[in-house]
Each structure stands twice: as C-alpha cells, then as structure tokens.
Amino acid sequence: MDGIGDWALFSGRAIRGVLSRHLKGRELLHACFDIGYSSLVVVAVTGTFIGMVLAVQTYAQFHTIGLDTSIGAVIHMSVVRELGPVLAAVMLAGRIGTAMAAQLGTMRVTEQIDALACLGVDPVKYLVSPRFLACLLMIPLLTVIADLMGVLGSSVICLQVFGIEPYHYWEHSARFVKRFDLLSGLAKSVVFGGVLCLICCHRGFHSRAGAEGVGRAATEGFVLSFVAIMFLDFVLAMITTTIHDAFWPPAGARVA
Amino acid sequence: MTDPLIRLRGVSVRFGRQQVLSNVHLDVYPQETVALIGESGCGKSVTLKLIVGLLKPTDGEVLFEGRPVHRLTERELTAMRLRVGFLFQGAALFDSLTVFDNVAFGLRAEGGLGEPEVRAKVRQRLQEVGLPEGAEAKMPAELSGGMRKRVGLARAMALDPDVMLYDEPTTGLDPIMTDVINELILLTRRRTSVTSVVVTHEMRTVQKVADRVVMLYPLSRLSAGEPQVVYDGPAAGLTEAADPRVRQFVLGEARDRLTELGGVYHG
Ligand SMILES: Nc1ncnc2c1ncn2[C@@H]1O[C@H](COP(=O)(O)OP(=O)(O)OP(=O)(O)O)[C@@H](O)[C@H]1O
Ligand SMILES: [Mg+2]
Numbered sequence: 244m245d246g247i248g249d250w251a252l253f254s255g256r257a258i259r260g261v262l263s264r265h266l267k268g269r270e271l272l273h274a275c276f277d278i279g280y281s282s283l284v285v286v287a288v289t290g291t292f293i294g295m296v297l298a299v300q301t302y303a304q305f306h307t308i309g310l311d312t313s314i315g316a317v318i319h320m321s322v323v324r325e326l327g328p329v330l331a332a333v334m335l336a337g338r339i340g341t342a343m344a345a346q347l348g349t350m351r352v353t354e355q356i357d358a359l360a361c362l363g364v365d366p367v368k369y370l371v372s373p374r375f376l377a378c379l380l381m382i383p384l385l386t387v388i389a390d391l392m393g394v395l396g397s398s399v400i401c402l403q404v405f406g407i408e409p410y411h412y413w414e415h416s417a418r419f420v421k422r423f424d425l426l427s428g429l430a431k432s433v434v435f436g437g438v439l440c441l442i443c444c445h446r447g448f449h450s451r452a453g454a455e456g457v458g459r460a461a462t463e464g465f466v467l468s469f470v471a472i473m474f475l476d477f478v479l480a481m482i483t484t485t486i487h488d489a490f491w492p493p494a495g496a497r498v499a
Numbered sequence: 500m501t502d503p504l505i506r507l508r509g510v511s512v513r514f515g516r517q518q519v520l521s522n523v524h525l526d527v528y529p530q531e532t533v534a535l536i537g538e539s540g541c542g543k544s545v546t547l548k549l550i551v552g553l554l555k556p557t558d559g560e561v562l563f564e565g566r567p568v569h570r571l572t573e574r575e576l577t578a579m580r581l582r583v584g585f586l587f588q589g590a591a592l593f594d595s596l597t598v599f600d601n602v603a604f605g606l607r608a609e610g611g612l613g614e615p616e617v618r619a620k621v622r623q624r625l626q627e628v629g630l631p632e633g634a635e636a637k638m639p640a641e642l643s644g645g646m647r648k649r650v651g652l653a654r655a656m657a658l659d660p661d662v663m664l665y666d667e668p669t670t671g672l673d674p675i676m677t678d679v680i681n682e683l684i685l686l687t688r689r690r691t692s693v694t695s696v697v698v699t700h701e702m703r704t705v706q707k708v709a710d711r712v713v714m715l716y717p718l719s720r721l722s723a724g725e726p727q728v729v730y731d732g733p734a735a736g737l738t739e740a741a742d743p744r745v746r747q748f749v750l751g752e753a754r755d756r757l758t759e760l761g762g763v764y765h766g
Contacts, residue, residue, distance in 0.1 A: 292529075347643060348593075353591060353594070354587050354591035355554050355591050355592070355593055356589065356593070357548070357587070358585070358587060358591040358592075358593070358654075359593075360551075360553065360580065361551055361553070361580050361583065362580075362581075362604055362605040362608055362658075363578075363580055363581040363605065363608055363609060365573075365577075365578045398504060462543040479517050
C-alpha cells in the first residue's frame, strides 16, 4: 500500500514534468526512436503469429457449424479490441520497460540520480517525463502495427490455406468491427503504455545496490507491468462495454 | 563569532536495523575548510549527503544557513543545492554524456550563459584539474578512475559554488596529481571564499588544506552514550591528541585490530 502511494506521487511528478515545458525536443525524439526501433519488429512478428494461431484455432469450430465467412469478423474483433493493444503493451514492457528500469537503476546505484539533484535538476522530470511521453506517443503506433499484422496473418491463413471465400469474409468483418472498437483499443493501449512506463521507471528509481539490485528492478518492472496491464485490461473492458451499450444498446433492449 | 553555515544538531541516521550516525553535532563556519576523517564505513559520505538533503536524518536536524534542510520547499532546496558543489566518492558522472557535457551540465541547466561562455568555462575547469583538451570528447567509460574523479571535481566546481563538499577528492590519484588537487582546493578557497568539507583518508591532504579536523568513529565500536565525534580541532593537534583512537588512526597503526581479525596474523 505504501508502495502504491509512493508510485502515485512519483507518477504525478512525472506527468507534471510533461506539462511544464522543460522537455527537450531532442531527448523526446531520441526516446521515441528508441522505442520504435527496438519494438517494431517484435510487435509485427508476434502480431502476425497471434493472428495465424487464432485463425487455425477458430477455423475448426466455425467450419463444423458452417460459419466459415464469419471467422474474419470474430478474429479481427479480438485482435483490434484485445490482442493488439495487450500484445503491444507487453512487448513494450519487455523491450523498453525493462531497459528503462535497468538504466535508471544503474543511474541510481552509481549516484547519477543524486548528482542530477545536486545540479539543481529534478531527476524525475528530467529522466522520467520524456520516457513517459515517448511511450504515450509510440504505443498507439505499435498497436496499429500489431492490429494490422494480426489481421493480415489471420487472413492469409483463412483465405490462402483454408480457402474461405474472400468477399463475404471481408464483408462480415467490415460490418462487425466498428471504428469504436479500433479507437477503444488504441485508447486502451495509451493507458497501458503510460502505466507500464511509470511502473518500470519507478522500480528503477528504487533499485537496490549492485548488479543484482538492478537486475531485480528490471524483472520487477516487467512483472508488475504485466499484472497491471492485465488488471487494467479487465477494468477497461468493463468500462468500454458500458459506454458501448449506452450508445448502441444491445439488440434485446432495442426491441423492448 | 558568526553563525555556522552548516550545522548538524543531534543527527542520527539509521538504515533499516543498522544505525550509522548517532547524535552527531558538527558546525562548519563560513569560509572554513573542515576535514572529515574516520575509518571506512563510519558514515562520512552519509554526513555529506545529509548536508544537501539527499538523505534525511532519522533524528535531529541539519541546518543550512540556520534553516532546516528537510523543511525547505522544493524551490528553496534547488536554490540551495545550486550553491553547493558536490564531488561524489564514485564521481557519479553521467555515463550517457561526454566529459565536456558532464562539466557543462550544471551551467546549461541553470541557464543564462551562452554556449561560447559555457565552452570557455568548461575548458578552464578541466584545465585546473589537469585534464587535456583531448579528454573533452571522451565518454566516462573510457576514462581511468583518477580521470573520472577529476572530471567529477570539475563538474562540481563549474558553478563556482559557495560551498564545496569533497568526498575523497584524491583517492585513486597518483602522488603528483594528489598534490595538484590539494593545491586546487587551496586555490579555490583563496579565490572565492568558499566553505568546504573534505572527506579524506590522506593525512597529507588533511595537513595541507584543513583549518579544522573532525574525526568520526564507527558506532559499532563505541559503547552506548560515547560521543561519535572523537576529535574536533586543528590538524596540528592530531598526532598529540589525548585520545589514543585518534593517534592510532592518523598514524595508521593496526595494533589491537589484528587480534580482532582472528588468528590469521598470529601464528
Ligand atoms: N543508502 C544506503 N542504504 C543502506 N545503508 C547505507 C546507505 N548508505 C550508506 N549505508 C551504510 O552506512 C554506513 C556508512 O556509509 P558511508 O558511505 O557514509 O561510509 P564512509 O565513512 O563514507 O566510508 P568510506 O570511507 O569507505 O567511503 C555503511 O556501513 C553503509 O553500509
Ligand atoms: Mg565514503
């Protein structure tokens, strides 16, 4: 409980750092490039495979009840709403979150964070704010990549391997997956990105001494981020369903 | 007499179950150079960090110009830290920046100086610590331990601080460079009326630069109630100190410690 309070204060400070215009454009660009460069390929590859796996798993069930052309709609919905954002976030936590925790942990252990403070610079604003903003900016991009590749991967399997008829496949999919689903997925990913960045940076800032301490900060950052992503995913799913139902009431309600 | 610039009043520090400082009093007056000595692990670095508020005392108060450090607002604390130059024991260079950018960091963060002025200032500081111009573009990882220390010193001095806190400025330097740094500490004091606290193990540095010497004793070796500051006086009096622990330390004699270390040293 104490840890969450401390984390909240830390996060508040980092967010205020984003708002106060201390941020240097160059630092931000560097952080963004770092994230894009190191995560793009893994996100694309894992996205493709997830799409392919889903296609293989779903086909058997849908084929027996003769709903082949609806597969696209179902798979694309899960990719855009759930798998894309979660996958992008988990990959970001693994590739960038752990690296940030290790970097900041090393800076803590070698007293570089203390040195920053002594030179009149707020270490949280200087070190965390640009990373935080970069994560917020880059994760929608990664999510879009994961979505695209997931859709692509599943479609290749469905259309090329299982020979499903393309026109109705895409038709169903387009009718079923709405812009709301895509946008709610992207919005969700932004929340994931921000939270995982703040968790990993916070772990780094409180790293213990030595190689072991820094290593532990990195692992803790990843594990806590992962748990937080899953928890938030659940909470946000509840919220988005409520919003969705408010604007587009379920069929049963409309009839009544 | 003027008021002390830095004052520790009944300060205790505890990390988890380990008590490091207990009820320590220390006054540092303006323009004084105080050498802080004591054996490894007795809490010298901790004392320096208390002064700039990097650590908070578990008990007691640290006053800077009469005001408790841990009750300063964020802005006041920043302003105070900008007046203090801190040389870290491990140099604490920013390892993603070049030597030049490390030394320029404080100047740039504070603002107000154009890039040519920053350049001139950094050059001058690096020259004073005996680093050639060729070192400017190097990354900290490419430097030797002694060079790193000197870059840290240049960085700490870049803002012309009113107070300098040196954590072992000459450890790891060769004898000649050690003397250069000693001279630099003296020169800085003559030139800018700076107040300094020098943590050191070098008796030559103590003799050369210190107006006053304070010796801390490790808490674990004291019985309850004994003061932790075992010497506070001029450097000249160290070898004739009444306290045998002080004489033993400055003369560097192991004596009874050998028996403590077990049978290794006695057949
Ligand atoms: N951040 C910290 N967390 C836990 N313990 C600490 C911390 N900093 C210092 N200590 C402990 O406090 C004690 C004093 O440390 P300090 O660094 O002040 O020693 P020192 O007098 O500077 O020694 P040396 O001459 O070897 O540098 C040590 O036993 C150390 O283990
Ligand atoms: Mg020390």
